Amino acid sequence: MESKKLYNLWIAALGIVLLAGFITIIMLFVKGHxxxxxxxxKIPWTILVAAYIFFILTSVGLTFITSLYTxxxxxxxxxxxxxxxxxxIVSLITGLSxxxxxxxxxxxxxxxxxxxxxxxxxxxxxxxxxLYLAFLIVRFWKIHNxxxxxxxxxxxxxxxxxxxxxxxxxxxxIFGLIEARPTFFGQFMPIYxxxxxxxxxIVTILFISLIYHKVTNTSTPxxxxxxxxxxxxxxxxxxxxxLFVLWRTISxxxxxxxxxxxxxxMIDSWSFRAELFIGLLLPFGLMVTKAIRKNMNAxxxxxIFAWIGLGIGRMEMLMSGxxxxxxxxxxxxxxxxxxxxxxxxxxxxxxxxxxLLFLYTMGEKYLKLxxxxxxxxx
Amino acid sequence: xxxxxxxxxxxxxxxxxxxxxxxxxxxxPHGYARDWISETVSGTYPELTLEIRSERCNHCDNTPCxxxxxxxxxxxxxxxxxxxTHEECIGCGACVESCPYDARYxxxxxxxxxxxxxxxxxxxxxxxxxxxxxxxxCMYFGDLDDPNSEVSKKIAxxxxxxxxxxxGTKPQIFYLI
Numbered sequence: 110m111e112s113k114k115l116y117n118l119w120i121a122a123l124g125i126v127l128l129a130g131f132i133t134i135i136m137l138f139v140k141g142h143x144x145x146x147x148x149x150x151k152i153p154w155t156i157l158v159a160a161y162i163f164f165i166l167t168s169v170g171l172t173f174i175t176s177l178y179t180x181x182x183x184x185x186x187x188x189x190x191x192x193x194x195x196x197x198i199v200s201l202i203t204g205l206s207x208x209x210x211x212x213x214x215x216x217x218x219x220x221x222x223x224x225x226x227x228x229x230x231x232x233x234x235x236x237x238x239x240l241y242l243a244f245l246i247v248r249f250w251k252i253h254n255x256x257x258x259x260x261x262x263x264x265x266x267x268x269x270x271x272x273x274x275x276x277x278x279x280x281x282x283i284f285g286l287i288e289a290r291p292t293f294f295g296q297f298m299p300i301y302x303x304x305x306x307x308x309x310x311i312v313t314i315l316f317i318s319l320i321y322h323k324v325t326n327t328s329t330p331x332x333x334x335x336x337x338x339x340x341x342x343x344x345x346x347x348x349x350x351x352l353f354v355l356w357r358t359i360s361x362x363x364x365x366x367x368x369x370x371x372x373x374x375m376i377d378s379w380s381f382r383a384e385l386f387i388g389l390l391l392p393f394g395l396m397v398t399k400a401i402r403k404n405m406n407a408x409x410x411x412x413i414f415a416w417i418g419l420g421i422g423r424m425e426m427l428m429s430g431x432x433x434x435x436x437x438x439x440x441x442x443x444x445x446x447x448x449x450x451x452x453x454x455x456x457x458x459x460x461x462x463x464x465l466l467f468l469y470t471m472g473e474k475y476l477k478l479x480x481x482x483x484x485x486x487x
Numbered sequence: 488x489x490x491x492x493x494x495x496x497x498x499x500x501x502x503x504x505x506x507x508x509x510x511x512x513x514x515x516p517h518g519y520a521r522d523w524i525s526e527t528v529s530g531t532y533p534e535l536t537l538e539i540r541s542e543r544c545n546h547c548d549n550t551p552c553x554x555x556x557x558x559x560x561x562x563x564x565x566x567x568x569x570x571x572t573h574e575e576c577i578g579c580g581a582c583v584e585s586c587p588y589d590a591r592y593x594x595x596x597x598x599x600x601x602x603x604x605x606x607x608x609x610x611x612x613x614x615x616x617x618x619x620x621x622x623x624x625c626m627y628f629g630d631l632d633d634p635n636s637e638v639s640k641k642i643a644x645x646x647x648x649x650x651x652x653x654x655g656t657k658p659q660i661f662y663l664i
Binding site for chain 1: 578599
């Protein structure tokens with residue numbers, strides 16, 4: 110009875126956010142972006158793009174988690190594959206939905222087909238993500254029907270892994286190939302996206318699974334052993350990400366080009382400190398301490414902190430390339446450009462999160478996401 | 488045929504007539520602009536120099552904005568004019584981000600807009616609106632491939648510079664300094 114009550118409360122809360130989101134989407138199509146969003150021509154990529162990146166990174170990261178079994182053959186991890194695969198699909202759908210809402214003219218996407226530009230990274234990102242979604246759906250459908258190891262099922266699983274790498278690094282290249290924005294430009298961006306995707310995947314599977322097992326009291330020693338392993342990988346990936354963020358910051362401080370003045374500005378901001386201390390260092394500290402790492406609640410807390418840090422970090426990364434105008438315009442716009450999301454932009458962000466959680470809840474209810482062949486759970 | 492522009496920074500007074508003419512000619516919504524005035528002060532007091540420039544899309548030869556557009560909405564038309572076909576633009580913002588001159592803006596209707604050198608006027612043998620209204624005649628427009636055009640002669644006989652040459656985009660607007 111208690112859990113039924115909790116479930117109804119959960120669905121009602123998600124329903125309210127989804128309803129607010131649908132109303133905002135209708136208003137968006139009636140009134141247009143100019144009326145509802147504070148996206149300005151000086152900062153075209155704002156919080157919805159940050160949310161989009163957040164969800165696609167999560168999707169790809171979860172595919173990396175499933176690859177432990179699917180590609181690298183570690184059977185131990187099979188019990189979490191179906192859940193990870195499903196959240197990967199709904200996260201990708203959520204990300205692509207928010208992207209459509211962010212676009213000024215989403216209906217014009219037909220020109221992707223009619224007059225494609227193969228030189229554009231966004232064009233290739235669209236191709237790779239479409240392919241990725243197809244592979245994910247086929248793989249999940251096969252798993253759902255108990256087919257883990259047929260040729261087609263394995264092909265879809267392995268294919269999803271490789272296309273995910275292509276898609277995510279191409280998404281990173283959208284930023285990495287913009288020479289006009291030196292804080293974006295460079296070969297590191299596609300690699301950074303892959304690294305952050307892996308972190309997002311680990312955080313998400315720990316976050317959602319641990320809460321699920323807590324609420325439903327379904328944890329088993331096998332599952333706990335898997336989460337113990339994941340928390341070690343979690344600590345390692347956090348460590349690499351910390352190094353990456355620190356060296357990115359230091360190289361920005363050393364740079365002479367005026368655009369890198371933004372780095373000093375960022376260091377002074379609360380968002381940078383929140384990302385570094387709450388989102389990276391704190392969970393890293395928790396996960397490298399063996400006694401703490403063993404505790405399931407500590408894993409959950411670390412995942413929550415890292416999850417918040419990832420959200421802030423996406424916004425931080427986006428703003429770093431945009432809050433200073435490009436060179437010739439500096440003479441008329443010397444100060445950092447301020448961007449504050451409107452309430453409607455926040456509603457769309459929470460809507461997307463609610464959409465993901467709602468789809469996941471339905472998946473958990475109707476698709477038996479914890480299912481795996483008996484052999485693996487013994 | 489390669490259209491381009493020369494702008495005499497010694498003659499420009501920064502009156503913004505070119506900006507207003509463009510907004511009127513091209514029906515630019517309030518608060519947005521395809522061209523703008525920049526002022527740069529250099530030197531140290533009392534030896535100061537003020538340079539005033541009328542700026543817009545540089546209609547570059549090497550166009551990062553065209554490369555990055557996923558649908559081909561940003562493209563180059565005859566005469567090297569860089570244009571956006573509004574009907575094909577999805578409003579992703581990639582071209583806005585990749586332009587080193589910040590010369591594009593998001594139209595409130597959801598697409599990206601920019602200077603077209605008033606190609607609808609140029610087709611009829613007229614100058615762009617900004618050039619035609621300049622009270623000090625500081626702007627010269629024409630065919631850079633024709634050595635006898637006024638714009639080519641100005642560029643050939645005066646000291647010139649382009650904006651952000653380090654971007655490697657080969658701008659086709661030259662500032663006479």
